[in-house]
Amino acid sequence: VQLQASGGGSVQAGGSLRLSCAASGRTFNIDYMGWFRQAPGKEREIVAAITWGGSSKYHSDSVKGRFTISGDNVKDTVYLQMNSLRTEDTAVYYCAADLQGGSVIPTRPYQYDVWGQGTQVTVSS
Secondary structure, eight states, X not given: OEEEEEOOEEXXXXXXXXXXXXXXXXXXXXXXXXXXXXXXTSOOEEEEEEETXXXXXXXXXXXXXXXXXXXXXXXXXXXXXXXXXXXXXXXXXXXXXXXXXXXXXXXXXXXXXXXXXXXXXEEEO
C-alpha cells in the first residue's frame, strides 16, 4: 500500500482547506485510515480516523465540529475537510493506513503501518 497526501497550503484563520490521501496498491488490506498532524516541537497527534468502508469515524476533541473525515472507496481516497481553521491547526499533516486493524479505531501513530508524505498546513491570523 502506498499513500499520497495533497491539499495543504496557507490560509487565514477562519478559512477552509481539504486534504486528500490517495491510496494505491493492495488497498483491500486497509482496515483504517487516519489523519495525524505534527507541529514543530510537538508529538504527532491523531486528528481523525475512519474505517476503510466509512462505517465508523473518529475526530479528536480539538477538531470536532470543525473537521470532517470522509472516504471514497471507488477512488481509494480519504479526505479531511477542515473548516474554521485556527492558528493552532498549523502543522504538517500526514495520512496513514492501518493494515492490521482490530475492532476499535486506532488513534496512536504506532498502530498505523503505512504513512504518506506530509503536507504543510499553515493558518495565519
